[in-house]
Amino acid sequence: MKSGSRTEATLILTLCLSCLHVIALKSQLLARFGVLPSSPESSISYQTLYFDQKIDHFGFLEDGTFKQRYLVGDKHWHQDGGPILFYTGNEGDIAWFCNNTGFMWDIAEELGAMLVFAEHRYYGESLPFGQDSFSDSKHLNYLTSEQALADFAVLIQNLKSSTPGAQHSPVIAVGGSYGGMLSAWMRMKYPHLVVGALAASAPIWHFPGMVPCGNLYKIVTQDFAKSGYNCDVNIRRSWKSIDNISSTASGLQWLSEEFSLCSPLKKMDDVLGFKNWLQETWVYLAMVDYPYEASFLQPLPAWPIQVVCKYLRFDSSVSDYQLLHGVSQAAKVYYNYTGSASCLNTSQTATSSLGLLSWFYQACTEMVLPMCTDGVHDMFEPQEWNFQAFSDECYAMFGVRPRADWARTMYGGKDISSHSNIIFSNGELDPWTAGGVTHNISDSLVAIVMPDAAHHLDLRSSNHDDPPSVRAARAMEAKYFQEWIRQAKKVP
Numbered sequence: 001m002k003s004g005s006r007t008e009a010t011l012i013l014t015l016c017l018s019c020l021h022v023i024a025l026k027s028q029l030l031a032r033f034g035v036l037p038s039s040p041e042s043s044i045s046y047q048t049l050y051f052d053q054k055i056d057h058f059g060f061l062e063d064g065t066f067k068q069r070y071l072v073g074d075k076h077w078h079q080d081g082g083p084i085l086f087y088t089g090n091e092g093d094i095a096w097f098c099n100n101t102g103f104m105w106d107i108a109e110e111l112g113a114m115l116v117f118a119e120h121r122y123y124g125e126s127l128p129f130g131q132d133s134f135s136d137s138k139h140l141n142y143l144t145s146e147q148a149l150a151d152f153a154v155l156i157q158n159l160k161s162s163t164p165g166a167q168h169s170p171v172i173a174v175g176g177s178y179g180g181m182l183s184a185w186m187r188m189k190y191p192h193l194v195v196g197a198l199a200a201s202a203p204i205w206h207f208p209g210m211v212p213c214g215n216l217y218k219i220v221t222q223d224f225a226k227s228g229y230n231c232d233v234n235i236r237r238s239w240k241s242i243d244n245i246s247s248t249a250s251g252l253q254w255l256s257e258e259f260s261l262c263s264p265l266k267k268m269d270d271v272l273g274f275k276n277w278l279q280e281t282w283v284y285l286a287m288v289d290y291p292y293e294a295s296f297l298q299p300l301p302a303w304p305i306q307v308v309c310k311y312l313r314f315d316s317s318v319s320d321y322q323l324l325h326g327v328s329q330a331a332k333v334y335y336n337y338t339g340s341a342s343c344l345n346t347s348q349t350a351t352s353s354l355g356l357l358s359w360f361y362q363a364c365t366e367m368v369l370p371m372c373t374d375g376v377h378d379m380f381e382p383q384e385w386n387f388q389a390f391s392d393e394c395y396a397m398f399g400v401r402p403r404a405d406w407a408r409t410m411y412g413g414k415d416i417s418s419h420s421n422i423i424f425s426n427g428e429l430d431p432w433t434a435g436g437v438t439h440n441i442s443d444s445l446v447a448i449v450m451p452d453a454a455h456h457l458d459l460r461s462s463n464h465d466d467p468p469s470v471r472a473a474r475a476m477e478a479k480y481f482q483e484w485i486r487q488a489k490k491v492p
Contacts, residue, residue: 078112101460206435228309427453
């Protein structure tokens with residue numbers, strides 16, 4: 001792996017990272033942005049409440065508490081034992097997830113369910129030490145998935161004991177992406193509290209040694225390859241074209257003007273950051289390649305990769321300048337579909353209401369998600385997964401080093417057949433399917449695969465342009481929910 005320096009890493013607030021020509025922390029950034037849409041899907045109504053959570057559930061020296069935010073929608077709840085759908089909040093503001101997880105709102109009336117959206121500690125308003133929560137690693141030390149799951153468990157117990165009519169209510173965990181990982185793990189770790197779980201686009205196997213590190217980028221490449229003539233081929237060619245043109249000052253100026261960059265490219269470190277920005281752009285497009293216009297990471301047209309690929313239909317005789325003109329037009333589909341952007345900011349690739357620093361700490365401790373590229377089976381420049389370089393970056397940032405195998409130890413890796421009542425849903429267009437469960441493990445550990453779906457499309461509200469596989473997936477998920485509820489009510 002090449003090593004070197006690059007400019008202040010994009011989207012890392014004011015933190016500078018060195019030796020980032022390995023994928024390392026940049027890869028972890030992708031795990032942050034696949035999950036958050038930016039506008040409500042439908043009219044919803046909920047209460048905002050707070051619960052006193054222990055800062056440390058597993059030790060006895062730290063006895064402090066913090067206010068965990070959670071949201072409750074009970075318009076359709078059938079009291080006296082009606083079910084509770086419990087959203088396991090992930091790495092962002094919980095109101096955002098609540099406003100955009102339309103599937104739960106769509107089926108609440110059918111199930112007579114109460115909806116609860118619980119915020120993940122260290123995100124949104126749920127800060128264990130207030131503004132000091134991010135001051136140093138000592139304060140960040142309580143940011144783990146285990147502590148978050150314990151928060152959810154304690155909150156569920158409190159809700160059932162303190163809400164009239166909820167004592168015997170069966171609880172189903174629901175989540176997408178990292179939140180989907182949490183919902184699956186919630187069922188595994190607290191089966192007495194959660195009767196089942198829907199883990200949508202949950203890459204629970206994207207940890208070291210479980211799946212090849214290059215699979216995510218292969219899926220991205222496949223999405224582009226089937227969306228237009230030579231689309232993936234020309235993106236693969238573009239990296240060399242960027243190198244060729246950026247070798248002169250006039251070339252740097254041309255690139256800056258052609259891509260309408262807010263900050264002109266002036267040196268080679270800028271070019272490296274520019275290429276990383278483009279690489280992220282293609283990955284994010286694969287995540288949100290939805291069949292209708294939507295405003296997720298950015299406002300986009302229906303089937304945005306097909307629109308992008310219309311600008312990349314070149315044969316092998318294309319010049320560097322022609323090719324990169326096409327690439328600039330393709331990138332602007334993602335960044336300026338509405339035509340409202342006066343320039344493109346290479347330090348921003350997705351929506352901003354995310355707990356970026358918190359996720360980087362999680363990536364540097366237990367959420368180690370390896371990624372790599374080879375430039376042959378994918379359309380990107382070769383970059384190997386270098387755990388030691390990644391660990392060194394983490395130590396430079398936080399004074400901690402990641403535990404590569406801890407997730408496997410804690411949650412079982414691929415040895416999960418002893419568990420039950422978990423749905424793993426994945427879309428074949430979604431890059432994160434690379435680390436997902438895509439085959440049935442048992443009669444009650446069920447995989448639902450949607451050929452024409454990107455990242456957790458099944459958690460979105462129903463849309464008339466949804467592919468049949470997505471409609472069928474939602475119907476199957478609701479059927480399993482109903483069965484779990486019936487099973488729970490039979491237990492004395």
